[in-house]
Amino acid sequence: MTTLIKGARLYGEDPVDVVLKDGVITSVGEHLSVPTAEVIDADGLIALPGLVDLHTHLREPGREDTETVETGSRAAALGGFTAVHAMANTDPVADTAGVVEQVWRLGQEAGLVDVIPVGAVTVGLAGERLAELGAMADSAARVRVFSDDGRCVADPALMRRALEYVKALDGVVAQHAEEPRLTVGAQMNEGDRSARLGLGGWPAAAEESIIARDVLLAGHVGARLHVCHVSTAGSVEILRWARSRGVQVTAEVTPHHLLLTDECVEGYDPVFKVNPPLRTDEDVHALRAALAEGVIDAVATDHAPHAVEDKECEWAMARPGMLGLEQALSVVVQTMVEPGLLDWRGVADRMSVRPAAIGRLPGHGRPLSPGEPANLVLLDPAARSVVDPAALASRSRNSPYAGRELPGRVVHTFLRGAQTVTDGKAVK
Ligand code: DOR
Numbered sequence: 001m002t003t004l005i006k007g008a009r010l011y012g013e014d015p016v017d018v019v020l021k022d023g024v025i026t027s028v029g030e031h032l033s034v035p036t037a038e039v040i041d042a043d044g045l046i047a048l049p050g051l052v053d054l055h056t057h058l059r060e061p062g063r064e065d066t067e068t069v070e071t072g073s074r075a076a077a078l079g080g081f082t083a084v085h086a087m088a089n090t091d092p093v094a095d096t097a098g099v100v101e102q103v104w105r106l107g108q109e110a111g112l113v114d115v116i117p118v119g120a121v122t123v124g125l126a127g128e129r130l131a132e133l134g135a136m137a138d139s140a141a142r143v144r145v146f147s148d149d150g151r152c153v154a155d156p157a158l159m160r161r162a163l164e165y166v167k168a169l170d171g172v173v174a175q176h177a178e179e180p181r182l183t184v185g186a187q188m189n190e191g192d193r194s195a196r197l198g199l200g201g202w203p204a205a206a207e208e209s210i211i212a213r214d215v216l217l218a219g220h221v222g223a224r225l226h227v228c229h230v231s232t233a234g235s236v237e238i239l240r241w242a243r244s245r246g247v248q249v250t251a252e253v254t255p256h257h258l259l260l261t262d263e264c265v266e267g268y269d270p271v272f273k274v275n276p277p278l279r280t281d282e283d284v285h286a287l288r289a290a291l292a293e294g295v296i297d298a299v300a301t302d303h304a305p306h307a308v309e310d311k312e313c314e315w316a317m318a319r320p321g322m323l324g325l326e327q328a329l330s331v332v333v334q335t336m337v338e339p340g341l342l343d344w345r346g347v348a349d350r351m352s353v354r355p356a357a358i359g360r361l362p363g364h365g366r367p368l369s370p371g372e373p374a375n376l377v378l379l380d381p382a383a384r385s386v387v388d389p390a391a392l393a394s395r396s397r398n399s400p401y402a403g404r405e406l407p408g409r410v411v412h413t414f415l416r417g418a419q420t421v422t423d424g425k426a427v428k
């Protein structure tokens with residue numbers, strides 16, 4: 001099958017034509033014509049490499065009522081993604097070769113994005129014994145990212161051991177940085193507002209103390225560390241210091257931490273309850289600047305679907321987490337591109353190139369050049385729309401962007417040359 005894309009602005013540059021054949025980009029240039037090709041008019045559309053998410057909760061196995069590999073894959077494709085890492089906090093936990101292979105196979109069957117399972121660091125996420133990291137790495141799922149996300153690997157000796165193992169596997173530990181002893185009863189960012197609202201505080205130091213500890217451990221072991229959902233200005237300072245010392249540490253920020261603050265908590269609507277919590281204006285500013293600078297490497301969604309009964313309830317009872325896949329690119333356009341903090345090449349770097357490199361994913365995050373796999377997204381930067389949770393492909397409805405107008409619309413997504421999204425609609 002051959003596709004001819006007419007007049008796409010690659011990385012926001014001048015319009016060119018692109019030919020996709022047999023899953024590969026075969027030519028890029030002006031006035032191309034291929035008689036038998038399907039033609040896509042990309043007038044006004046920007047082309048980026050297919051987006052890669054390092055942090056997606058797909059809820060299968062175990063909570064298929066809130067998301068499945070298939071529904072989450074559809075949400076991802078609609079968001080412009082061609083690969084997502086599926087977090088391990090499923091039921092059963094993805095802590096064996098059997099479970100990661102099952103998730104990987106379900107992703108293949110859905111066929112909308114490459115679903116890359118994350119393996120748990122510890123058995124059952126219990127933080128006591130290391131899981132079978134080597135068997136997961138050697139399995140068909142080719143696991144390279146290991147995380148107990150949802151929980152912190154709190155024991156420093158176990159964390160050190162995990163770093164030693166992943167080093168031998170060319171893998172990385174993705175840490176959910178939260179010192180559990182400091183967040184007992186935590187409900188929101190700790191500060192004046194938590195005191196006034198009467199909700200338990202989640203102090204910045206609970207995140208920062210773990211990051212500080214872990215960059216020291218990663219430096220000592222000589223292993224790769226990735227920090228999930230960085231949320232505070234202080235964390236950015238620690239990361240900058242660690243990188244200046246040559247520690248192999250990478251980090252991600254979520255779309256919601258780039259856009260929203262703890263002011264959202266004022267109405268006690270649990271759709272804004274998330275872990276780590278929404279922080280302050282100063283934190284948001286520091287996170288945007290760090291992403292622009294590259295001290296934070298990647299945007300990762302932390303897409304966290306939850307059932308209505310777990311979100312439309314009293315704040316303290318609600319589960320933390322929010323949807324992110326379908327609006328991630330729009331939020332980055334609003335918070336980073338429109339204010340001039342990141343150009344389109346920068347978006348490609350932070351949402352595709354670097355996440356693919358961190359996850360050691362061959363075939364993703366590649367340049368839009370002849371000979372490369374045809375994984376790409378075409379978006380309309382000028383389109384604006386109001387988010388309607390009822391219209392989302394996700395099986396859950398807990399979008400923090402409900403009713404918000406956001407810029408940018410994903411029009412087409414291609415996975416190895418096949419359209420997974422056409423005219424803003426998933427093909428299956
Ligand atoms: O808000 C969150 N939700 N943070 C996490 O770390 C886990 C996630 C979930 O699984 O719902």
Ligand code: ZN
Nearest residue numbers: 149150176228
């Ligand atoms: Zn987490």
